[in-house]
Amino acid sequence: MNEPTTDQLPVVVIGAGPIGLAAAAHLVERGLAPLVLEAGPSAGTAVRDWAHVRLFSTWAEVTDPAAEKLLAPTGWVRPDGAAYPTGGDWAAHYLQPLADVLGDKVRYGATVTGVARAGRDRIVDADRDEQPFTVHVQTADGHEERITARAVIDASGTWTIPSPMGADGLPALGEKTVxxxxxxxxxxxxxxxxxxxxxxxxxxxxxxxxxxxxxxxxxxxxxxxxxxxxxxxxxxxxxxxxxxxxxxxxxxxxxxxxxxxxxxxxxxxxxxxxxxxxxxxxxxxxxxxxxxxxxxxxxxxxxxxxxxxGFRPDLSFLSEVRLGLDERLQAPTALAPLIDPNVHSCGTVYPHGVNELSHPEKGVYLVGMKSYGRAPTFLAMTGYEQVRSLAAALAGDREAAERVELTLPETGVCGGAGLYDDPDAAQxxxxxxxxxxxxxxxxxxxxxxxxxxx
CATH class of the missing domain: 3.50.50.60 (FAD/NAD(P)-binding domain)
Known part of the structure; x- marks a missing residue:
């Protein structure tokens, strides 16, 4: 049996959160095959950890257009666009239904432990760009697997690594003890x-x-x-x-x-x-x-x-690919000046896509909160625009990839959680x-x- 060519391999998406699932929806819309690997047992595992908190974005601002197209034939109806969902609402009424529609394109209990070029560690130059990626996965039952991919979109977020209390960025003396x-x-x-x-x-x-x-x-x-x-x-x-x-x-x-x-x-x-x-x-x-x-x-x-x-990105499983990261924010080099919290709020961040998200390692992309590194100013709308651009680029539609299709709200507090717990105020x-x-x-x-x- 002939081995599949690189173009026939899936695009591996790491994380079945809002941006990872949106990436899968855009890839499907472009006729590409995604494979979403989620470490947790369900879609939106991290979101479910803050299920009790209500977003300060409305339903209209936290659903992705390509995802809605996938959901529409199932009878799914987007909740009131002017209402503010909780994290639990978002997971139950949008993320999980979207993952269910994607079916076997989403795998749960699959923790990515490494990404590399097949047969090439990060030192080797020879024929590097011609090699597919190998994604190392540990399953919930402890087994190890290797998945070959044409590209890797890391939408794993930053939820698992909260920043410590020490003002120098390290744990305060005694923090671990107490x-x-x-x-x-x-x-x-x-x-x-x-x-x-x-x-x-x-x-x-x-x-x-x-x-x-x-x-x-x-x-x-x-x-x-x-x-x-x-x-x-x-x-x-x-x-x-x-x-x-x-x-x-x-x-x-x-x-x-x-x-x-x-x-x-x-x-x-x-x-x-x-x-x-x-x-x-x-x-x-x-x-x-x-x-x-x-x-x-x-x-x-x-x-x-x-x-x-705040939170920090887990870059440990990406150690064998060549990332171009800003030395301060740990965000892609071209993106970092646009999201520097010393200068910008999320409303002053210029919408961006494949050009700002590309790395020296062609075919690897950090998206969503992961792409912002340590910057706290991320909005879901920004992530949806990111993956729309990337899917277009992977499909060979450079014009669409470089076209801006998002206008962000201006000014204000960005990132974190909101206070809208009264249903009347939320509506x-x-x-x-x-x-x-x-x-x-x-x-x-x-x-x-x-x-x-x-």
């Missing part, structure tokens, strides 16, 4: 066990993004019902005009409302906010924990710590410098919880 009292996720306070963990306790929340806003709001709401509940918001910088995003000017209303909600929290009073605090260590303080900053500044003891300082859509001197102020929630999103 791990049982540290969480790196927005808490689901509707879960009785999680609620009991924070009720009546003092909790430090480290981070300055939307996820931190969400956690603070949840804890402030908990304080209304559980006396003694108190939060301390720890920021490495000061609080300035841009801290809370675009507010009423944000073209994603729920994203703007999220920032305004955080601002209201600062002005009310269920917690303290500590600015200019760069965590260096966490130490036992009796039955509690004490955070210590550079220079030795110490805070009042807390019971729990929630670290929401309507209502809803300093690094060297600043350390300061403390009061924060809290002045109004009942609305709802929001990412």
């Amino acid at each position: 791990a049982e009292h540290v969480s790196y996720r927005v808490p689901d306070l509707k879960d009785p066990a999680v609620r009991a963990r924070y009720a009546g306790k003092r909790t430090a929340v480290i981070g300055s993004g939307a996820s931190a806003f969400t956690a603070l709001a949840y804890l402030a709401d908990l304080a209304e019902d559980e006396p003694g509940t108190h939060a301390t918001w720890i920021l490495r910088r000061g609080i300035g005009a841009s801290t809370f995003g675009g507010g009423e000017a944000d073209q994603l209303p729920a994203r703007g409302a999220l920032g305004l909600r955080a601002k209201a929290a600062v002005e009310a009073g269920h917690a303290d906010a500590v600015t200019g605090f760069r965590t260096q260590a966490v130490e036992p303080g009796g039955d509690r924990l004490v955070l210590v900053a550079e220079g030795g500044r110490r805070l009042d003891a807390v019971d729990e710590i929630i670290v929401l300082t 309507s859509g209502g809803g300093g410098g690094c060297c600043a001197a350390p300061a403390t102020l009061q924060i809290g929630i002045g109004a009942p919880s609305a709802s929001g999103g990412c």
Whole structure:
């Protein structure tokens, strides 16, 4: 039997999340064969981990056009485009149905452990571009497999590697020792066990993004019902005009409302906010924990710590392919200047595709949150445009690949999670410098919880 040519091989897509499944849909639309490898047991495994959080993008902004075309013959009807889904809604009513339509093009319990050129490690130049890729996979039952692919689209995200609390990018001294009292996720306070963990306790929340806003709001709401509940918001910088995003000017209303909600929290009073605090260590303080900053500044003891300082890409299984990555963001070199969080919000990121996502290793692409490396400003719409462009390029339609088909909303807070938990608000859509001197102020929630999103 003749071996298949490279063009007859599948395009391996790593990850059955929103962007990975959209990539598969675009490849099918282009007449190409995708094979989606998902480490978890179902579509949207990472999304299901934050099922309790509502997005600050509407349904109309988190479904992909090619995916909708695949779903339409099944009788699937997109939910109200103006409504804000939770992570659980997104997974149950869009991601899983899309994966089901793709059928055997999606494999679960398949963890990618390595990607390489067949017969070539990263050193070898000879005939490199003519070789297909080999994708090493470990199955849920522990078996190893090798899959040959014409191209690899890595949409595995960054969810599995949260950044640590240490301001230098490394774990704070003692962080691992007190791990049982540290969480790196927005808490689901509707879960009785999680609620009991924070009720009546003092909790430090480290981070300055939307996820931190969400956690603070949840804890402030908990304080209304559980006396003694108190939060301390720890920021490495000061609080300035841009801290809370675009507010009423944000073209994603729920994203703007999220920032305004955080601002209201600062002005009310269920917690303290500590600015200019760069965590260096966490130490036992009796039955509690004490955070210590550079220079030795110490805070009042807390019971729990929630670290929401972003995520990082897992590049370990890509060590044998030649990636061109920015030395700061770990994003593709051409993309990095467009998404640098020192300069851009997600609304000022120019829509991009194959040109910005290409690497020295032809045929390997990082997409979705993975493509942003450590930058926290990703929107689903951006990822859908990425994979539309890549599918066109892989099909040989360079004109379509280089055409921009997306206009992003302007300004505002990007990435993280939102606060839109009230169904009525969810339906309507209502809803300093690094060297600043350390300061403390009061924060809290002045109004009942609305709802929001990412």
